[in-house]
Amino acid sequence: MLKTAIIVSVIGIGLYYFFIPFATGSCEYYGKERLDGKTVIVTGANTGIGKTAAADLAQRGARVICACRSMERCNAAVADIKRETNNVQVVAAKLDLGSMKSIREFAQMFKNTEKRLDILINNAGIGCRNVDKKTEDGFEDRMGVNHLGHFLLTNLLLDMLKQSQPSRIVCLTSLIHWTTTDLDFDNLANHTSTSSCDNYSRSKIANILFVLELSKRLKGTGVTANAVHPGLVQTETLRSARESEGFLATSYTKFMEVVFLLVGNDARRGAQTTVYAAVDPSLENVSGQFLARCKIDTPSPYARDEAVAKKLYDMSLKLVNL
Numbered sequence: 001m002l003k004t005a006i007i008v009s010v011i012g013i014g015l016y017y018f019f020i021p022f023a024t025g026s027c028e029y030y031g032k033e034r035l036d037g038k039t040v041i042v043t044g045a046n047t048g049i050g051k052t053a054a055a056d057l058a059q060r061g062a063r064v065i066c067a068c069r070s071m072e073r074c075n076a077a078v079a080d081i082k083r084e085t086n087n088v089q090v091v092a093a094k095l096d097l098g099s100m101k102s103i104r105e106f107a108q109m110f111k112n113t114e115k116r117l118d119i120l121i122n123n124a125g126i127g128c129r130n131v132d133k134k135t136e137d138g139f140e141d142r143m144g145v146n147h148l149g150h151f152l153l154t155n156l157l158l159d160m161l162k163q164s165q166p167s168r169i170v171c172l173t174s175l176i177h178w179t180t181t182d183l184d185f186d187n188l189a190n191h192t193s194t195s196s197c198d199n200y201s202r203s204k205i206a207n208i209l210f211v212l213e214l215s216k217r218l219k220g221t222g223v224t225a226n227a228v229h230p231g232l233v234q235t236e237t238l239r240s241a242r243e244s245e246g247f248l249a250t251s252y253t254k255f256m257e258v259v260f261l262l263v264g265n266d267a268r269r270g271a272q273t274t275v276y277a278a279v280d281p282s283l284e285n286v287s288g289q290f291l292a293r294c295k296i297d298t299p300s301p302y303a304r305d306e307a308v309a310k311k312l313y314d315m316s317l318k319l320v321n322l
């Protein structure tokens, strides 16, 4: 009886303190680097990982531009971050990544009003959903917002990042990218699937392939680009999944809600690898890498395919009219 109780306790403690943190990508970044005099952009900074990452960087003294699609949500988040960090250099700005017009307006406004750009955090994202939605420009919205929107934004801000070097680009991706083993280029614009996470996964592997090709193009410029898997983080990310239709997808969302509730990291912990990517001195010359659990990790073989990365980059240039 006692023996059984001890075995069950040891397994329980092991699961709770070791296996679950490992499986959910949990980590803590302890670096104390300051960012006084530096300027940062965080997309989707009004909630979730973006908001806690923006607060962490503001705490380090950075000027933080919170770029969001809803100014109402943005202003509320900026007020929270200012109160929390006593940093008055936190500003809200309008950016809808589902609109190339909005992205161009944001980049222009930024260049007109800011002197430098040291860190660009491409964080905003739309998650799993089995119902098709389009951006203003007619792109499927996960590929359109998560990849193409950030692709255009980054390209428009590249000259400013180069002028401010050493500087960094951080793109949020996900472990789910392992499920995409073929981007189906012939059908990049009319790929069909009934699986709710398929298009999300495709956009997230595009994020990794983007930094892979971008890092090559940025060699010698002092600008690095890396992709971050934040872990399993309890945020508003299941909003899109709740819009899914059908018994299977609805059940899957309910199941994921329980999983997130039980083992998800909180948003502060979910921002640790993003902060590590943005500030850690050991990453000064690291570029084109996949980071997870506050260290350099290995993404799927398809995410490391340089020919695929180049093809996606060239196709993306055309799609966003660059």
Ligand SMILES: NC(=O)c1ccc[n+]([C@@H]2O[C@H](COP(=O)([O-])OP(=O)(O)OC[C@H]3O[C@@H](n4cnc5c(N)ncnc54)[C@H](OP(=O)(O)O)[C@@H]3O)[C@@H](O)[C@H]2O)c1
Pocket (backbone or CB within 6 Å): 043, 044, 045, 046, 047, 048, 049, 050, 067, 068, 069, 070, 073, 095, 096, 097, 098, 099, 122, 123, 124, 125, 126, 145, 172, 173, 174, 175, 229, 230, 231, 232, 233, 234, 235, 236, 237, 238, 239
């Ligand atoms: N949570 C996880 O477990 C997890 C795991 C792996 C990867 N990630 C990645 O981490 C990143 C942050 O996710 P999260 O969990 O913090 O999600 P979240 O709580 O849902 O926040 C997503 C953010 O993106 C913004 N956004 C969505 N569409 C936008 C658009 N068209 N233009 C501008 N902003 C837009 C949202 O703004 P609104 O509030 O206005 O909608 C919100 O601020 C995403 O890239 C996600 O793929 C998350």
Ligand SMILES: *[C@@H]1O[C@H](CO)[C@@H](O)[C@H](O)[C@H]1NC(C)=O
Pocket (backbone or CB within 6 Å): 129, 130, 131, 132, 133, 140, 143, 187, 188, 189, 190, 191, 192, 193, 194, 195, 196, 199
């Ligand atoms: C996935 O994206 C394609 C475009 O690439 C679109 O035609 C399809 O409807 C999307 N599927 C879902 C479930 O959203």
Ligand SMILES: *[C@@H]1O[C@H](CO)[C@@H](O)[C@H](O)[C@H]1NC(C)=O
Pocket (backbone or CB within 6 Å): 186, 187, 188, 189, 190
């Ligand atoms: C869309 O998909 C079909 C079937 O896979 C393919 O034959 C067609 O060429 C595609 N159209 C475009 C515009 O990519």
Ligand SMILES: *[C@@H]1O[C@H](CO)[C@@H](O)[C@H](O)[C@H]1NC(C)=O
Pocket (backbone or CB within 6 Å): 281, 282, 283, 284, 285
């Ligand atoms: C990065 O590269 C520069 C120039 O080669 C070098 O001086 C510096 O020590 C490197 N930093 C790290 C952390 O390796």
